[in-house]
Amino acid sequence: MKLLFDYLVFPGFLFSAVIGLLAGWIDRKVSARLQWRVGPPWHQNFTDIFKLLAKEVIVPQGARFTFLLSPYLGLISAVFVAANLGRFIISPLESFSADLIVILYLLVIPAIALIIGASSSANPLASVGASREMKLILAYELPLILVVITVVIKSQGALQIGQILIQQVTLGSNIFSLSGTLAFLTALLCMQAKLGLAPFEVSEAEQEIMGGVLIEYSGLPLAVFKLTKAIMLYVMPVFLIVLFLGKDLSPLFLITKYLILLVLIILIKNTNPRLRIDQALKFLWRKPKL
Amino acid sequence: MSNGSCNNCDIEICDLFTPRFDVERFGIQLIGSVRHADLLLITGAMNKKSIPRMKKIYEQAAKPCLVVACGTCACSQHMFRDSYNVGEPLDKILPVDLYIPGCPPKPEAIISGILKLVSKIKKGK
Ligand code: SF4
Numbered sequence: 275m276k277l278l279f280d281y282l283v284f285p286g287f288l289f290s291a292v293i294g295l296l297a298g299w300i301d302r303k304v305s306a307r308l309q310w311r312v313g314p315p316w317h318q319n320f321t322d323i324f325k326l327l328a329k330e331v332i333v334p335q336g337a338r339f340t341f342l343l344s345p346y347l348g349l350i351s352a353v354f355v356a357a358n359l360g361r362f363i364i365s366p367l368e369s370f371s372a373d374l375i376v377i378l379y380l381l382v383i384p385a386i387a388l389i390i391g392a393s394s395s396a397n398p399l400a401s402v403g404a405s406r407e408m409k410l411i412l413a414y415e416l417p418l419i420l421v422v423i424t425v426v427i428k429s430q431g432a433l434q435i436g437q438i439l440i441q442q443v444t445l446g447s448n449i450f451s452l453s454g455t456l457a458f459l460t461a462l463l464c465m466q467a468k469l470g471l472a473p474f475e476v477s478e479a480e481q482e483i484m485g486g487v488l489i490e491y492s493g494l495p496l497a498v499f500k501l502t503k504a505i506m507l508y509v510m511p512v513f514l515i516v517l518f519l520g521k522d523l524s525p526l527f528l529i530t531k532y533l534i535l536l537v538l539i540i541l542i543k544n545t546n547p548r549l550r551i552d553q554a555l556k557f558l559w560r561k562p563k564l
Numbered sequence: 565m566s567n568g569s570c571n572n573c574d575i576e577i578c579d580l581f582t583p584r585f586d587v588e589r590f591g592i593q594l595i596g597s598v599r600h601a602d603l604l605l606i607t608g609a610m611n612k613k614s615i616p617r618m619k620k621i622y623e624q625a626a627k628p629c630l631v632v633a634c635g636t637c638a639c640s641q642h643m644f645r646d647s648y649n650v651g652e653p654l655d656k657i658l659p660v661d662l663y664i665p666g667c668p669p670k671p672e673a674i675i676s677g678i679l680k681l682v683s684k685i686k687k688g689k
Contacts, residue, residue, distance in 0.1 A: 311583045322591070329602075329628070330627045332626055
């Protein structure tokens with residue numbers, strides 16, 4: 275019962291979805307203000323999701339069964355990560371051995387779900403988007419793993435998130451050292467790519483490939499993808515906070531740190547043009563390894 | 565969607581997304597794929613080549629999807645009526661929910677029309 279509650283309500287699905295959608299609103303609002311616009315009301319993303327639930331689901335001709343399956347795959351893994359991260363933050367001792375690796379793997383799955391869904395939707399633009407997404411995964415996974423290794427080395431080879439947190443509580447946050455700062459900057463860029471925001475949004479490029487991977491989705495599956503995205507928008511910054519800024523995780527500090535990270539991502543997103551896929555690949559492979 | 569319009573209506577539609585008019589205030593966004601669309605803004609006088617394509621696109625949209633005739637051309641075919649290349653008027657082809665006349669309609673007119681339609685739907689439900 276407790277486990278079910280953990281996964282479905284707090285800090286799992288419901289909680290992270292609400293936070294993620296609110297974060298999505300902050301994203302839209304800040305972007306709008308940066309462009310000197312007013313921006314949408316706060317409940318816009320919730321309205322959008324409910325509206326999508328009421329709409330028709332179209333399965334294009336020639337699509338395979340994975341077309342409808344893959345959104346749920348992504349959602350489940352994102353929820354799993356959200357629930358576990360939340361639990362570790364509340365009580366660091368609850369983490370199991372090598373959970374860091376598990377979470378790293380689970381964080382890739384939403385992107386893979388996107389690829390599977392897009393490539394089974396029988397749409398040429400979606401397959402272009404899928405291939406871009408695939409290259410992007412190749413590009414950002416390596417630096418992200420390097421970053422995580424840095425953190426692991428700094429906390430004396432601990433592969434448990436709980437231990438990493440305890441280490442930071444006693445020794446100070448990881449970001450306040452030279453290698454920590456470098457790794458944090460790299461992680462920030464990887465996060466940008468992982469969340470599919472500019473300058474790394476090639477797989478969903480609205481202008482050239484019309485929403486790319488999501489082009490054929492409508493109704494419920496689209497809503498599930500949007501929810502997954504929202505949850506990722508909540509999970510990734512929290513993951514970074516856990517890895518690098520884990521000194522003080524009382525609710526107030528956690529929220530402040532999260533908001534700062536969020537606004538930082540949005541600022542990067544709004545002040546950078548979109549990179550071509552080869553440029554993104556080069557950038558993500560070279561810069562972090564300096 | 566442009567159906568043989570003179571492009572002026574389309575430019576006015578683009579204006580809706582500029583900082584001055586900013587329809588994102590009302591949660592309205594420009595979307596690339598018809599599958600995500602809730603509303604089709606149709607401009608132009610329906611020439612014979614574009615009608616089948618327009619029908620196809622409307623069929624691809626996820627229902628319920630609203631159709632708005634934007635500009636005098638789409639409402640009544642304007643001065644192109646009885647022209648050799650113009651087919652049937654829009655409301656004989658698709659179920660039109662809203663007519664926004666004007667050549668081209670002002671962005672304010674488009675916004676007020678769409679908002680009226682939205683509030684009507686909210687009341688109707
Ligand atoms: S209504 Fe006027 S502005 Fe709009 S497409 Fe027709 S002629 Fe052009």
